[in-house]
Amino acid sequence: VVLTQSPATLSLSPGERATLSCRASQSVRSLLAWYQQKPGQAPRLLIYDADKRATGVPARFSGSGSGTDFTLTISSLEPEDFAVYYCQQRSNWPPCSFGQGTRLEIK
Amino acid sequence: QVHLVQSGAEVKKPGASVKVTCKASGYTFKDYYMHWVRQAPGQGLEWMGWINPDSGGTNFAQEFQGRVTLTSDTSISTAYMEISGLRSDDTALYYCARAAPRAFDLWGQGTMVAVSS
Numbered sequence: 760v761v762l763t764q765s766p767a768t769l770s771l772s773p774g775e776r777a778t779l780s781c782r783a784s785q786s787v788r789s790l791l792a793w794y795q796q797k798p799g800q801a802p803r804l805l806i807y808d809a810d811k812r813a814t815g816v817p818a819r820f821s822g823s824g825s826g827t828d829f830t831l832t833i834s835s836l837e838p839e840d841f842a843v844y845y846c847q848q849r850s851n852w853p854p855c856s857f858g859q860g861t862r863l864e865i866k
Numbered sequence: 867q868v869h870l871v872q873s874g875a876e877v878k879k880p881g882a883s884v885k886v887t888c889k890a891s892g893y894t895f896k897d898y899y900m901h902w903v904r905q906a907p908g909q910g911l912e913w914m915g916w917i918n919p920d921s922g923g924t925n926f927a928q929e930f931q932g933r934v935t936l937t938s939d940t941s942i943s944t945a946y947m948e949i950s951g952l953r954s955d956d957t958a959l960y961y962c963a964r965a966a967p968r969a970f971d972l973w974g975q976g977t978m979v980a981v982s983s
Contacts, residue, residue, distance in 0.1 A: 790968060792968065792969035792970070794911075794970075796911075801961055801973035801974065801975055801976055802911065802961075802963075802970070802973055803973070804969050804970060804971050807966070807968045807969035807971075808968050808969075813969070813971065845910065845911055847911075847969065847970075849968060849969070854913055854927040854928070855901070855913040855916075856913065857903075857910060857911040857912070857913065858910070859910045860910045860911075
């Protein structure tokens with residue numbers, strides 16, 4: 760399964776709403792996760808099963824979608840949210856595939 | 867507190883092998899599959915394979931089959947990833963990650979492996 764994330768880079772200001780997309784080449788049901796990675800750090804799980812927030816993840820992060828189209832929404836950007844975001848599927852695996860990432864940068 | 871702590875950075879010559887360790891603490895090691903993911907400099911995440919610490923069973927991405935060995939020692943809660951025949955394009959940050967039922971909920975800090983002559 761190939762995961763395609765868009766856009767590659769998203770430039771927004773703090774307080775704005777961010778919408779990140781992940782499209783799968785075939786259905787992954789709801790078995791999609793989102794990770795956040797900051798420079799010099801390991802990825803951090805944000806969302807699993809398409810719409811469930813991981814422990815400790817702020818409520819401004821939400822996930823939606825099923826099948827082939829998924830969205831990660833950050834309702835109001837905080838300065839610490841500027842990072843790279845990856846989607847990952849574990850429906851049809853191995854292999855366990857990741858998207859190529861969306862870089863969320865400060866405008 | 868649950869943690870995965872990996873071994874330190876390595877510099878290797880082409881053709882050599884490297885073995886990276888991942889020590890788990892704070893949870894029952896054999897209850898969770900351990901995955902390995904790598905990230906080349908400035909690039910995205912690439913899944914390599916997994917090991918079931920309880921059975922020793924493994925599975926790999928096709929490009930790593932035959933060149934990567936995954937093992938574990940449940941007595942010391944440690945997983946190992948060994949790559950043989952290193953090439954320059956194996957230069958990357960290597961992560962171990964614990965697999966919860968649907969996602970990787972715990973990651974090691976990463977181990978940098980640089981391959982250079």
